[in-house]
Amino acid sequence: MKQNKIKQGVITGLTFGLIFIFLILTGFTQVGSDMIGNLLGNFEKAGAENALPVINLILFTGLIGLLMGLSTSKANLSNTWLASLLNSILAGLIAGLLVGAVILVTGSFHSQGVDFRNYLPKLGSEQMNYLLHYTTPLAAGTTYLITSTVASLIGGAIGKAFRQQSWTAHSMTWTKNTVKNIGKKLKLGQSPQRKIITILGLIVAGGLLYLLPLVWGSYWNYTMGTVAIYILLGIGLNIIVGFSGQLVLGYVAFFATGAYTFALLTAPQPHAILMNVWLAVGISVIVSTLTGLLLGLPILNLRGDYLAIVTLGFGEIVRILIRSDLLTFLTNGPKGVTNVVQPSWLGKVFSDVNYTHFLFLLVLIALFIAKRLKDSRTGRSWIAIREDQTVAQATGINTFKSKLLALALGAALAGLAGALFASRNQFTGPEDFTLMVSVNVLCIVIVGGMGSLPGIVVGAMVLKGLPEILRELDDYRLLVFGALLIAMMIIRPQGLWPAKKVSLELQRKDSLGDNIQEVEP
Amino acid sequence: MINKIKELKITWGSAIRVIVGSVVAVYLIWRVVIITFGSGEFGPDTWVRFLITGLVIGGIYALIAIGYTLVYGILFMINFAHGEVMMLGTFAGYFVLEALSAMPAPGTDANINFLNAQPVLSILLTFLAGAGVSALAGYLLEKIAYRPLRKAPRLIPLISAIGASIFLQNAAQLLFGPQRRQYINPDLLWRGQGWMIPVSGKSVMLTYTGGFSFVLSILLMIGLFILVRKTKLGKSMRAVAENKQAAALMGIDVDSVISKTFIISGILAGSAGVMWGIHNGLFNHYVGFLPGIKAFTAAVMGGIGNIPGAMIGGMLLGLMESLGPALLGLDFQLKDVIAFAILIFVLIIRPSGILGEALTEEKV
Numbered sequence: 074m075k076q077n078k079i080k081q082g083v084i085t086g087l088t089f090g091l092i093f094i095f096l097i098l099t100g101f102t103q104v105g106s107d108m109i110g111n112l113l114g115n116f117e118k119a120g121a122e123n124a125l126p127v128i129n130l131i132l133f134t135g136l137i138g139l140l141m142g143l144s145t146s147k148a149n150l151s152n153t154w155l156a157s158l159l160n161s162i163l164a165g166l167i168a169g170l171l172v173g174a175v176i177l178v179t180g181s182f183h184s185q186g187v188d189f190r191n192y193l194p195k196l197g198s199e200q201m202n203y204l205l206h207y208t209t210p211l212a213a214g215t216t217y218l219i220t221s222t223v224a225s226l227i228g229g230a231i232g233k234a235f236r237q238q239s240w241t242a243h244s245m246t247w248t249k250n251t252v253k254n255i256g257k258k259l260k261l262g263q264s265p266q267r268k269i270i271t272i273l274g275l276i277v278a279g280g281l282l283y284l285l286p287l288v289w290g291s292y293w294n295y296t297m298g299t300v301a302i303y304i305l306l307g308i309g310l311n312i313i314v315g316f317s318g319q320l321v322l323g324y325v326a327f328f329a330t331g332a333y334t335f336a337l338l339t340a341p342q343p344h345a346i347l348m349n350v351w352l353a354v355g356i357s358v359i360v361s362t363l364t365g366l367l368l369g370l371p372i373l374n375l376r377g378d379y380l381a382i383v384t385l386g387f388g389e390i391v392r393i394l395i396r397s398d399l400l401t402f403l404t405n406g407p408k409g410v411t412n413v414v415q416p417s418w419l420g421k422v423f424s425d426v427n428y429t430h431f432l433f434l435l436v437l438i439a440l441f442i443a444k445r446l447k448d449s450r451t452g453r454s455w456i457a458i459r460e461d462q463t464v465a466q467a468t469g470i471n472t473f474k475s476k477l478l479a480l481a482l483g484a485a486l487a488g489l490a491g492a493l494f495a496s497r498n499q500f501t502g503p504e505d506f507t508l509m510v511s512v513n514v515l516c517i518v519i520v521g522g523m524g525s526l527p528g529i530v531v532g533a534m535v536l537k538g539l540p541e542i543l544r545e546l547d548d549y550r551l552l553v554f555g556a557l558l559i560a561m562m563i564i565r566p567q568g569l570w571p572a573k574k575v576s577l578e579l580q581r582k583d584s585l586g587d588n589i590q591e592v593e594p
Numbered sequence: 595m596i597n598k599i600k601e602l603k604i605t606w607g608s609a610i611r612v613i614v615g616s617v618v619a620v621y622l623i624w625r626v627v628i629i630t631f632g633s634g635e636f637g638p639d640t641w642v643r644f645l646i647t648g649l650v651i652g653g654i655y656a657l658i659a660i661g662y663t664l665v666y667g668i669l670f671m672i673n674f675a676h677g678e679v680m681m682l683g684t685f686a687g688y689f690v691l692e693a694l695s696a697m698p699a700p701g702t703d704a705n706i707n708f709l710n711a712q713p714v715l716s717i718l719l720t721f722l723a724g725a726g727v728s729a730l731a732g733y734l735l736e737k738i739a740y741r742p743l744r745k746a747p748r749l750i751p752l753i754s755a756i757g758a759s760i761f762l763q764n765a766a767q768l769l770f771g772p773q774r775r776q777y778i779n780p781d782l783l784w785r786g787q788g789w790m791i792p793v794s795g796k797s798v799m800l801t802y803t804g805g806f807s808f809v810l811s812i813l814l815m816i817g818l819f820i821l822v823r824k825t826k827l828g829k830s831m832r833a834v835a836e837n838k839q840a841a842a843l844m845g846i847d848v849d850s851v852i853s854k855t856f857i858i859s860g861i862l863a864g865s866a867g868v869m870w871g872i873h874n875g876l877f878n879h880y881v882g883f884l885p886g887i888k889a890f891t892a893a894v895m896g897g898i899g900n901i902p903g904a905m906i907g908g909m910l911l912g913l914m915e916s917l918g919p920a921l922l923g924l925d926f927q928l929k930d931v932i933a934f935a936i937l938i939f940v941l942i943i944r945p946s947g948i949l950g951e952a953l954t955e956e957k958v
Contacts, residue, residue, distance in 0.1 A: 099768040194771035371942050382894045386934030393931050519753045552764040558757025563742045566750045
């Protein structure tokens with residue numbers, strides 16, 4: 074019993090210690106400390122004095138320690154005050170010892186003139202001095218140890234106090250009930266009232282969509298344009314993956330087809346066809362759709378991961394072919410196509426505000442169409458196929474035709490998005506169409522909530538918009554993105570805005586943790 | 595019964611399959627005939643060289659592919675981060691070699707470093723480090739990113755794996771920097787040196803590193819085969835792959851078997867990563883990405899979930915990559931296109947892979 078109680082503290086200490094060492098090695102400690110400095114407003118003065126950055130660094134260490142203390146107290150609710158605090162101190166000591174040891178070792182090497190920069194670029198001479206608090210390794214290591222232990226103890230005490238009164242739990246239930254009550258009241262109101270609210274909401278949303286691009290400047294227009302293009306892609310892939318349940322990992326192929334068709338038809342180089350923009354958009358969509366059909370005919374009988382890997386291969390093939398010498402005469406090879414024409418209306422070229430409006434309009438139309446499709450007979454047959462293909466077939470659905478239709482529609486949307494992408498950037502090159510695009514779109518669909526249309530909007534905002542906002546953490550944003558994806562899948566696998574049917578499906582679990590799909594043959 | 599009815603039904607897909615299949619087959623046969631008896635574009639020595647390249651790279655692909663197949667066989671998930679596990683192994687091996695080359699050897703004069711004084715021990719240490727780090731990475735990966743998702747539907751762990759892949763790649767870039775690095779080999783295994791094999795008057799070089807990688811990959815595969823077929827762990831792995839519930843009822847600790855599977859696949863991937871470094875020299879944090887995808891391709895081609903299938907698939911993919919462009923008269927920059935095209939072709943003709951059993955629909 075005693076051992077179990079201590080175990081928690083040891084494990085938390087080890088975990089946090091290793092995380093902190095990881096943060097040191099990736100240089101995040103400095104970024105984090107500077108952020109704290111920014112918050113406290115003492116950053117400006119930091120240049121002259123060495124003391125302020127060091128204080129920030131110690132504060133950052135303390136923050137980590139505080140979090141550690143909180144998480145130790147969270148783990149074991151039944152502990153007494155003494156045991157809980159003991160755990161926190163233990164965790165703090167262990168983490169502090171780990172970090173202190175690393176600092177001590179690297180610091181003593183550093184003071185002997187060893188330069189780590191060749192192997193660990195974030196441990197250059199400047200950074201090492203900073204990490205050593207501009208003192209000796211021993212003093213710095215001890216500071217880390219003390220800071221970590223004290224902070225962890227404080228964190229543990231705070232955590233324990235809150236748990237003791239279960240204040241958070243109370244507030245949680247209170248909020249939940251309030252929200253429920255408000256919801257009930259709104260629903261209790263007659264349907265005309267709800268209609269009015271919906272209409273009002275739509276008007277406000279429409280007004281915002283119209284007004285915001287006018288106000289927020291070209292940077293945001295560009296970012297939101299990217300988000301809109303990814304929403305289009307997401308809607309398309311959602312038809313394939315979310316509705317009909319076919320895992321396609323090479324969606325970028327259709328995107329690339331659309332972009333390149335449009336670019337080659339409108340750009341002066343290398344073909345000088347200089348076609349009308351709107352006609353070119355139409356042709357791009359048709360070409361992408363045909364690509365989807367042609368790809369789908371032979372492979373749609375494959376299922377699950379085989380389909381995924383075949384489409385993944387197809388996406389890579391398209392990209393490599395575009396880049397290759399073999400097709401340079403057609404696609405201009407690795408250089409890409411420049412001077413792609415921007416759309417115009419009545420002789421006036423779209424400004425970026427117009428363009429954003431246009432993209433928003435297209436997204437709304439696509440959302441509307443997708444919504445109607447989902448509720449149609451076709452949409453229901455897709456969902457039937459997703460749930461169980463054999464049963465769907467038995468009820469008289471032509472599964473092959475349905476799946477092909479889904480793939481073609483998804484490809485058409487990708488083609489449209491591709492044409493818009495090329496025309497907005499006025500450029501298209503093979504490196505725009507790597508596997509990561511497919512992966513990103515799939516992540517949008519899943520993070521938003523599979524099969525859910527509002528989810529795609531949310532997902533695209535989060536996954537394409539958030540990295541833009543996180544630009545301050547430039548080097549770290551992909552790292553954070555990867556970690557967030559994992560955390561998201563563990564905490565909220567049904568997506569940010571799940572579709573109702575899917576969320577019901579996702580809650581079905583069986584006792585031993587086997588896949589629910591896995592039935593004995 | 596239902597499957598039989600389906601097979602009888604002639605769909606568009608099956609018609610096209612037959613047509614495409616026969617067209618490609620006829621073209622391939624025609625190409626082989628032309629090249630061998632007609633143009634004489636490539637002499638036999640060139641073919642032998644391609645063959646050697648293919649086998650060496652194929653051995654590495656096979657090792658990584660086994661990792662995919664082991665995990666897929668048990669959890670039915672694509673371990674998208676497996677290539678990154680290999681990358682970590684490559685880095686670990688690099689650091690060990692760097693350290694050993696900077697270290698003076700005991701008992702000899704100061705001019706010889708440890709690496710060249712004790713080449714066998716050094717290489718062994720390098721592989722131990724690479725395999726160890728990758729095994730640890732695989733273990734932690736499963737524990738942190740996949741285990742909480744055991745009950746989730748199948749797309750969820752895939753996304754988590756994609757997240758892990760992005761995370762690991764960027765972590766490596768931040769930790770070790772984005773520049774390309776080069777493996778320091780001991781003189782015994784110096785790159786660009788090798789045995790000369792005379793082939794029809796000319797000589798073809800089999801590099802030491804190539805021969806070493808190939809032999810080692812074969813040995814590791816044999817070891818794995820024995821492990822899976824003959825040991826108790828292998829037996830319980832097969833049992834868990836067959837049916838988790840029944841295995842648990844038989845007293846098998848499913849969680850620990852899954853952990854061990856990830857450790858084994860990590861060991862293989864780490865060894866493959868070190869081999870990659872020793873054989874090719876240059877690498878950076880993207881090193882795992884393409885081999886990872888290709889190895890997965892190989893695993894699917896051989897029939898995913900099937901260990902001999904992964905070995906054969908890996909070897910075949912390596913051979914296709916090196917022989918394919920010449921065979922089809924295409925540019926060498928299209929070798930990836932050929933690899934993927936043949937994958938698609940194989941799956942269209944034989945949807946369950948070369949050695950794959952007809953998986954039940956629930957498993958696919």
